[in-house]
Amino acid sequence: MKLRTTLFSALFLGLYVTAHANPNPEPDHTKIPEWAVIKDLMFGDRVINPDDREVIRVYLNTRADDAATVPVMINGLIDQSPTDYIKTMYVIVDRNPIPTAGIFRFTPDSGRVKMETRLRFEQYSFVRAVAELNDGRLYMSQRWVKAAGGCSAPMGKNVAADSMGKMRFRVDDQVEYDKPMLIELQVRHPNESALASDLDPDHVPQFVRNVNVDYNGDPVMSGEVNYSLSDNPVFRFYFVPRAEGDLNVKVEDTHDSVYTQSMRVSEEDGVAAQ
Secondary structure, X not given: OHHHHHHHHHHHHHHXXXXXXXXXXXXXXXXXXXXXXXXHHHHOOOOEEEOOOOOEEEEEOOOOXXXXXXXXXXXXXXXXXXXXOEEEEEEEEOOOOOOEEEEEEEOHHHOOOEEEEEEOOOOOEEEEXXXXXXXXXXXXXXXXXXXXXXXXXXXXXXXXXXXXXXXXXXXXXXXXXXXOEEEEEEEOOOOOOOXXXXXXXXXXXXXXXXXXXXXXXXXXXXXXXXXXXXXXXXXXXXXXXXXXEEEEEEEEEOOOOEXXXXXXXXXXXXXXXX
């Protein structure tokens, strides 16, 4: 009787575990077939180190409510010094039609590396941030995200022609020379996906492809991006003002439209769009 009870208990436990198992468990990020192809194309046989040095981290909600606009924050965890700094950050969504969502470049004058933006996810996927240091070493952080249909979701209202490319700056910090300053930049743009439903068969999707930021002519941050970023793309990043000057932004899209905006920065007067 005792043996039968034990066997029954074991069977019941097995059925319970099976019934309550995660139907979409997180896969081993090193064994994703898409990633094997992407890694080979982008990095060849270069070694990508697991982030045991605390170089870079990805933060986001892994169960997104809206796959067309998933906020993501990627933090560099080392100081940007002239001798040791993150030179390039690759943001990759393995299973998106264009996996490389963004390639962002920084300098020691970034002070700290941070990139906050909003991503689209077409399928459940890993999002990866690969940091390339100035000496060529690579480090990676990744998160598994359960979101789907964001790239092919029907487009919302079109951006009015007179507001296309308009930019909005937001600054949370007081201006202090020689200290990192956090800037939020939002660009008014549909950033349309070619997969999105559109009743007009002749309509050509339009999305941002390049963002370049300089301060008094010196590079601060640049990015090569695509429609893996959501509409009205947002960029939050640091830079270090050394003296009074102008933060200049230039945005280009796939229709060869160019949009520019400047912001005056000074310790005395704060910031003001020009």
